[in-house]
Amino acid sequence: MIPGEIRTGSGVLEINAGREIRYTTVVNDGDRPIQVGSHLHLPDANPALSFDRALAEGFRLDIPSGTSLRFEPGVGADVALVALGGRREVPGLVVRTKRAPETVSDASETAPEPSEAASGSPETAPESADTTAGEEN
Numbered sequence: 001m002i003p004g005e006i007r008t009g010s011g012v013l014e015i016n017a018g019r020e021i022r023y024t025t026v027v028n029d030g031d032r033p034i035q036v037g038s039h040l041h042l043p044d045a046n047p048a049l050s051f052d053r054a055l056a057e058g059f060r061l062d063i064p065s066g067t068s069l070r071f072e073p074g075v076g077a078d079v080a081l082v083a084l085g086g087r088r089e090v091p092g093l094v095v096r097t098k099r100a101p102e103t104v105s106d107a108s109e110t111a112p113e114p115s116e117a118a119s120g121s122p123e124t125a126p127e128s129a130d131t132t133a134g135e136e137n
Contacts, residue, residue, distance in 0.1 A: 020083040028071040041090035058088030
């Protein structure tokens, strides 16, 4: 074996064999390109992407592991979705709400203060340590 050599088996490798496949069209309604990775639970993707999120529940893009698809602004793409394994639950990626805030002020009314988000409450936020070296107090 040569260092760095990659040995592959003969034949064709089929990814996601035996998993349910669905098809949908995804349109980027935003003004910036959006990339979606191979393992992202698709309904948790950027809200600027328009597609049938109910159809995509429990599914991800049917693309090779470690890759992503880029959706350009105003452009639609037909994509294949593959079922997630197990219970099809993906905890901790994005907390989706029943409705998106209509305005920036609506969003700021529901957003926690930065110290609360980091520590749970403003009272338990850590105090900053004095990192100055060589100074007398």
